[in-house]
Amino acid sequence: MGNDMIQVAGRPFSLDSTMDFGEVEGVIIQQMLNSPELFSYRSMNELRFEINLRKNIMESAQEMSVSDVAFTIFETARCNPTYWNLTSAGGFLLRQGVRPSDAILDINRNGSLYGFECATAIIIIYYQAILKNIGRSRFDSIFQNIYLYSWHTNPDLEIHYIYSKQFLPGDVVYFNNPEYHPYASWYRGLNAVELSDGTFFGHGFGIMTAEQIIEFLNTQRHPESRQSAYLENLITRISPITVQKLIASQGVRNAYKNSRIVIHHNLCSISSIQYQFFLNNY
Template sequence: MITVSGIPFQQSGQLPLSSIERVIIQGMQNDSVVYSFQSIDELSFELKLRKNIVESAREMDQGDSHFEPFEESYCNPGYWNLTIAGGFQLKKGVKPSEAILDIYRNSSLYAFECATAMIIIYYHATLKSIGENVFNQLFQNIYLYSWHFDPDLGIHTIHTEQFLPGDVVYFNNPDVDPDTSWWRGENAVVLEDGTFFGHGLGIRTAWHMIQLLNEKRKQGSIRSAFLTNSVTRPTFKHLAHITHIPQRAPVHKLQYIVIHHNESSISCSRYLKYLMTYR
């Protein structure tokens, strides 16, 4: 169910929708959870950002970036410094927007694991949603490593079995072969047609994702990989509000500590547990 200013929302042409946005609206309306918005603009922003997350995921799938664990990661040195941990630190003097766009424009120069891929997709989709000027003001200290994120993205996880396009879900592989530990799971974007995009596995159905992960289990395992009920999302409302604040002199923003865990392909909920341990 959707409410706007406390009133049940009824689509009557007042909000022009793309085909992806119509699927998102239908998913919200069919959910037992109430999606409440203060205004049509707030609802419109979430629809736009979710649509852009889906489109950014599909664009990454069509690119040439490789899946690699942290120790084998690489990036374009014209925009990023590769850290010893396998992270990408934005170079001084480089616009954040240009660095994120370069990952898509020159994708063959990049390799990263699937959690980092999700953060790249979030930044790329947010850039398309808010424009370069606001993006460059908000995200001046981008560091790409696993699920590390800028506080203004407001990334969080919830437990639900109802997925919407633009959500990120996690396929867990509990009996992963220790020799290929980077297949311990797969972070994947929910697409509008019910399929999922996971960096390294591409666009697949849930059944196919699970079968591919099952091929990476240790010998003798009888436990199947499975789709968890952990859903990761940015805080859409915060982004909608902060991007409409009149531009002013940048304010120093405290960044989250980076947890260099060296465990490729972990879930966001696992990373957040690590983060809470050190806060």
């Protein structure tokens, strides 16, 4: 059965070619086929890479959920000093001479040494997923100057967002709590990874249904609040351009790239679009 929602090299993708995909991959593809969105890939290799990336995003989210990492605000953020320098803003800067892959893998392994908020958690999950996709040597040559702070990313990791009510496994979504209690501003929202069974992982919350997340956020509203927390139509993803670059780069170190501006906004749990707004107005 062909379907125009997935195209590979300009041709409709046929479900028959998924025979060699695993169960989770099959769920992702089926949901892409059922989506109103068009997914276009230059090659079967590119489609496979993205399906794998989504699977690895979910896997890394699940690994974080059972690790000992803590949820905390920027003022009390902490990291393993063997691999990271903690900045005054509560960001983690990769130490000189450390393998980027070692530092990224250490976060779940030595979780009790780490505390960060939920936007930072998503970027960590993205790096972990990419590392699983491309392997350590390529990861180390591409991502040499990692700085973890909120939605800030290395120039080789571009994220983009779309507005849609139909989420796919491995998408990052945002639960907004507009009338959060001023004494618990970190409950202004939650960035969460959609898992393949329809539950979500949000750092500090664990794995829950959308209803459970909203119910909890509603307990953190100010007393006069009238508006419930809700799931936004915002979807955040690793950009297709990044996927294409990661497939194309065979571990050759790119020429020196300017690092991106970091906006140290000190607001926990903001959405990707809010961070983009700060960047655009810098």
